Amino acid sequence: MSDLPARDIDWRLRVFDSLSFPTLVLKPDRTIVAANLKLLDTFGLTRQDIIGKSCREFFQTLGGDPDLPCTRNFCPLDKTLAEGQGHSVLRQIKKKDGSTHWEDRVFSPILDQDGRVSYVIESIRDVTRTKVLEKSLHGVRELLTRVLQSSPSAIVAADHEGRILLMNKAAEELFGYELEMGEQVDVSGLYPPGLARNIMKKLRSPEYGGKGKLPLTEVSIITARKEEIPVEMTAAIIYEDGREAATMGIYNDLRERLSVETKLQEARSQLLQAEKLASLGQLAAGVAHEINNPLTGILMYGNLLKEKLQGDPALEKSLNFILEDAERCRDIVKNLLAYSRQSGGSRERFQLNTLVDESFPLIRDQKLFINVRVRKYLSKDSLPVRGDRKKMSQVIINLVMNALDVMDKKGVLTLKTYRDEERQQACLEIADTGSGIPTEYRNRIFDPFFTTKEPGKGTGLGLSTAYGIIKENQGEITVKETGAQGTTFLVTLPLDVTPADALPETIG
Ligand SMILES: Nc1ncnc2c1ncn2[C@@H]1O[C@H](COP(=O)(O)OP(=O)(O)OP(=O)(O)O)[C@@H](O)[C@H]1O
Numbered sequence: 001m002s003d004l005p006a007r008d009i010d011w012r013l014r015v016f017d018s019l020s021f022p023t024l025v026l027k028p029d030r031t032i033v034a035a036n037l038k039l040l041d042t043f044g045l046t047r048q049d050i051i052g053k054s055c056r057e058f059f060q061t062l063g064g065d066p067d068l069p070c071t072r073n074f075c076p077l078d079k080t081l082a083e084g085q086g087h088s089v090l091r092q093i094k095k096k097d098g099s100t101h102w103e104d105r106v107f108s109p110i111l112d113q114d115g116r117v118s119y120v121i122e123s124i125r126d127v128t129r130t131k132v133l134e135k136s137l138h139g140v141r142e143l144l145t146r147v148l149q150s151s152p153s154a155i156v157a158a159d160h161e162g163r164i165l166l167m168n169k170a171a172e173e174l175f176g177y178e179l180e181m182g183e184q185v186d187v188s189g190l191y192p193p194g195l196a197r198n199i200m201k202k203l204r205s206p207e208y209g210g211k212g213k214l215p216l217t218e219v220s221i222i223t224a225r226k227e228e229i230p231v232e233m234t235a236a237i238i239y240e241d242g243r244e245a246a247t248m249g250i251y252n253d254l255r256e257r258l259s260v261e262t263k264l265q266e267a268r269s270q271l272l273q274a275e276k277l278a279s280l281g282q283l284a285a286g287v288a289h290e291i292n293n294p295l296t297g298i299l300m301y302g303n304l305l306k307e308k309l310q311g312d313p314a315l316e317k318s319l320n321f322i323l324e325d326a327e328r329c330r331d332i333v334k335n336l337l338a339y340s341r342q343s344g345g346s347r348e349r350f351q352l353n354t355l356v357d358e359s360f361p362l363i364r365d366q367k368l369f370i371n372v373r374v375r376k377y378l379s380k381d382s383l384p385v386r387g388d389r390k391k392m393s394q395v396i397i398n399l400v401m402n403a404l405d406v407m408d409k410k411g412v413l414t415l416k417t418y419r420d421e422e423r424q425q426a427c428l429e430i431a432d433t434g435s436g437i438p439t440e441y442r443n444r445i446f447d448p449f450f451t452t453k454e455p456g457k458g459t460g461l462g463l464s465t466a467y468g469i470i471k472e473n474q475g476e477i478t479v480k481e482t483g484a485q486g487t488t489f490l491v492t493l494p495l496d497v498t499p500a501d502a503l504p505e506t507i508g
């Protein structure tokens, strides 16, 4: 620097000394030719202490850093000298007091007129604060990632063009995606057609929970396997300088909640149905009792009269009509009593499969089966039940007759029996390929006198009688499935298991 004109030296030295970070000027042979005030202040030195020393000597006298850059070949001074360009190195310094500092050592060449490096300026910048901030930012970022990943709610973020940027673990599970780095998936593919656009419209409008926000909303999403899942979601637009930068959605799977709600609803309507049928049963029992006595009288006196009228065919014919109708009434009363479970009856133990087999021949009009294929899948397990065998047979006949009616005498009638070990029940399913039960009738089919058949074709007592009989035997009768493909009725009865049934087959 001594070859510079005096006024230049003065000016440049003032700049040099006012630099706010410690700075040295080195000759290419590493000798220190200048040090600024900041460096002298920082290290408590005088110019005489360091001018003429090599930079390596200087750093070693500072101590505390055995891994000086020049001892480990990562000092960029050589590179700066060779290339004539600036370089830097970041160093972590452990101070004597145990504290750690970060220094950024920047080497800038001063070139002569021929472009050769005549001096190198080495400045030492303390970047500890930046490093600490960087570290804590990294820590916060890691924590955020962990919070995001461990959230039980599915979280998806997309950029302003709708490309998915992030899916947390719960979202990957819900949507069935495992996004590879750089893979581009459009957020609109997560919804049924048109829904993503609709959500964006609501998000941008101030009418739905405020601009940029979507309050809790129930929607459907589409998984990678093209499965539709009901979810509740909230969403938000992330703005940067007032512009849309990204969107995010938080989703919760509703399948479990909805299925519990449906079951609850079913249980409630079953309870209502049971209450309704119980009060109808009382009414039916009352009417049946009242009618039973006069009916017995009509039949008794009618038959007496018939004996006396022999020889008068015209009157006898009319009387026969009266008697037939009275008998029909007696059947109705019998069924009503069965429905209201007040008809008494015997209880015996029998096999459900045997009952199914012996009930069929009881259907008098076998012509009904001509165009119907009957399939029987009877369980190989023993299905012992207890009850009034005759009445139980009536249940099967009533269900089969309904099935034949709805199939208009052609189709497939399937009877299946099986054992439900868990509930200890014997099960019978009777399925037809008819047109199903219309939704509006589903709650009424077990009501006495509910019929959709023409007058004279049905009294509407078949299912209510079956209901009464099965209830009387601690069983259940329900519609398992109904729709355009047909209807399946399910009858369950408690298994009548005796200790002998429980014995292993090899014994005895
Ligand atoms: N398998 C079935 N498929 C479709 N609808 C059915 C079926 N079984 C019953 N139903 C409906 O339920 C109604 C009531 O049946 P239920 O057996 O009690 O009376 P019904 O058959 O009309 O007359 P009844 O049995 O007294 O001769 C029927 O009229 C019909 O509308």
Ligand SMILES: [Mg+2]
Pocket: 398, 401, 402, 458, 461, 462, 463
């Ligand atoms: Mg019927």
